[in-house]
Amino acid sequence: MMKVLALLVAAVAYYIYWMDLSVYRVQIAIKGINELMHMPKEEVDASITAHNYLMAGTINSDTDEETAMVRAYYNVISRLLAIADIEKMYIPPWINDKKGLYENQLLIEKAVIDTLKVDSSSRLLDIGCGKGRISHHVATLTGGKVSGFNIDESQIENAKAYAKETGFEDRLDFKVGDHHKTFQYEDNTFDGSYSFQALWPFIKVKDLDSVASEMFRVMKPGARYGCSEYLLTPHFDWENEQHVAWHRRFLPCLAATQSNYPAHVTEALERAGFKVEVSAPSISPAWPLCVQKTDVFLFMRQVVILLSRFHLVPPWVETLTDNMLNGGKAWNDAEKAKIADLNWHIVAQKPLA
Numbered sequence: 001m002m003k004v005l006a007l008l009v010a011a012v013a014y015y016i017y018w019m020d021l022s023v024y025r026v027q028i029a030i031k032g033i034n035e036l037m038h039m040p041k042e043e044v045d046a047s048i049t050a051h052n053y054l055m056a057g058t059i060n061s062d063t064d065e066e067t068a069m070v071r072a073y074y075n076v077i078s079r080l081l082a083i084a085d086i087e088k089m090y091i092p093p094w095i096n097d098k099k100g101l102y103e104n105q106l107l108i109e110k111a112v113i114d115t116l117k118v119d120s121s122s123r124l125l126d127i128g129c130g131k132g133r134i135s136h137h138v139a140t141l142t143g144g145k146v147s148g149f150n151i152d153e154s155q156i157e158n159a160k161a162y163a164k165e166t167g168f169e170d171r172l173d174f175k176v177g178d179h180h181k182t183f184q185y186e187d188n189t190f191d192g193s194y195s196f197q198a199l200w201p202f203i204k205v206k207d208l209d210s211v212a213s214e215m216f217r218v219m220k221p222g223a224r225y226g227c228s229e230y231l232l233t234p235h236f237d238w239e240n241e242q243h244v245a246w247h248r249r250f251l252p253c254l255a256a257t258q259s260n261y262p263a264h265v266t267e268a269l270e271r272a273g274f275k276v277e278v279s280a281p282s283i284s285p286a287w288p289l290c291v292q293k294t295d296v297f298l299f300m301r302q303v304v305i306l307l308s309r310f311h312l313v314p315p316w317v318e319t320l321t322d323n324m325l326n327g328g329k330a331w332n333d334a335e336k337a338k339i340a341d342l343n344w345h346i347v348a349q350k351p352l353a
Contacts, residue, residue: 032082037313039076044316047076051323054252059204063180066257067151070202074152077255078131080320084296088133089255090197091293092228093284093343101289108343109137109196112226115278115347116192120144125190125218128198132159132174138194139171149177149184150198179203179211185218193219195227197342200265201256208260208268216272216350224349225274231344232259233281235337246334253327254342262344274348282343287335294328297321 050073058066081089085101092101092108099107118124120143126135129148132155139146150156156174163172177184179199193215203211215225236259237243247259266276301321307313334340 032079036076036079036083036317039079041314041316043072043075044320046072048316048319048323051252054257055248057248058257061257063204063207067178067180070255070257071151073252073255075154076320078152078155080324083300084293084324086293087131088196089130090228091286091289091342093282093286094288095284097288101292104289105134106137108228109134110141111283112194112196112228112345113138113141115226116194116224118142118144118192122191123147123189125185125193127179127193127195127215128202129156129159129174130198131155132162132172134196135159135172135174136162136166136168139168144191145171145173147173147175147185147190149175149179151176151178179214180207183214183218187217188220190219190223192223193225195229197228197230197254197256199227199229200260201230201254201258203260204258205260205264208264209271212268212272212274215269216274219350221350222352224277224347225269226345226347228282228343228345229265230254230256230259230340230342231262231265232340233338233344234261234263236261236339243334243337243339246330246337246339249330250327250334250340253324253331259340262346266346266348269346269348274350276346276348278345278347280345282341282345285335286342287332290328290332290335294325294332297325297328301325 050069053069054073078089081087088105090105092104095104095107095111116124122142122144124138124142124144124146126132126138126146126148129135129150132148135146135148148159150159153176156176159172159174163169163174175184179202199211219225236247251257251259262279266279269276301318304313304318304321308315308318331340335342
């Protein structure tokens with residue numbers, strides 16, 4: 001096992017070094033490899049089962065079962081994405097074509113937070129905070145405090161550890177929580193809230209109103225919500241066989257369970273009491289960055305196939321890699337056809353009175 005780890009680490013570290021990434025990002029990739037290779041087989045099997053479950057469609061699924069599947073899927077996929085330098089688990093728009101994925105993540109995060117119009121006295125809510133890296137960046141940008149919640153306990157533990165490691169414990173607060181249920185915060189708590197590909201891709205149409213109402217409840221009068229979220233565009237047609245085929249393949253790759261139209265979301269926000277100020281497509285496509293990451297998984301697959309020939313890695317490694325490759329290619333085709341958008345932008349304000 002140690003020889004396998006050494007080979008995988010050397011291969012991926014070389015690739016990331018060639019991509020001119022920081023020492024920290026190389027360390028995260030190496031950590032991801034180590035964690036992935038030491039995961040219990042039952043956890044890997046549960047993640048592959050969850051992938052197949054998502055591909056089968058979850059529009060009418062039981063929400064608690066769906067949430068359990070997402071948790072099982074995240075448990076493994078978060079490690080795999082970290083290896084490909086997607087630690088924050090989302091693909092941003094390609095705002096600066098001279099920069100890579102991480103730098104463009106920082107740009108879109110700043111753009112969204114700027115729309116909230118907050119200052120250093122503010123307390124913000126990160127809905128679906130993952131490992132808390134966006135929360136950390138937002139706290140740095142604003143000088144304020146950020147609370148975040150996520151369904152995956154392992155990611156919350158990681159977020160807390162990173163906050164402690166970076167000396168942000170007094171400005172970052174994380175807890176395990178499910179956005180399908182009552183938010184664990186008091187009324188009128190937050191000066192703003194945001195989400196990055198972490199909220200609307202998991203909410204059924206019938207549940208949009210309850211989630212929007214919870215957001216409205218915990219935000220102060222005058223506070224704004226901003227997002228960069230995966231949504232279908234008005235051009236997506238459920239009667240179009242090609243659209244549906246792409247959707248079936250890319251949805252698990254996005255670690256998403258639901259596909260809403262922008263109008264579904266904004267109408268729910270308005271019914272909750274928000275005034276929607278902006279609802280617009282991404283300022284630039286994400287697929288060029290997706291193509292870059294597809295190349296990473298192609299490289300990983302070549303390494304995995306080589307190791308598999310000598311029985312140095314289990315078959316599930318190739319399965320995970322192929323799943324991401326197939327989903328990524330389908331996404332690229334779908335976004336180029338303008339039927340889906342990874343970074344649809346919404347800004348909504350809770351009225352002062």
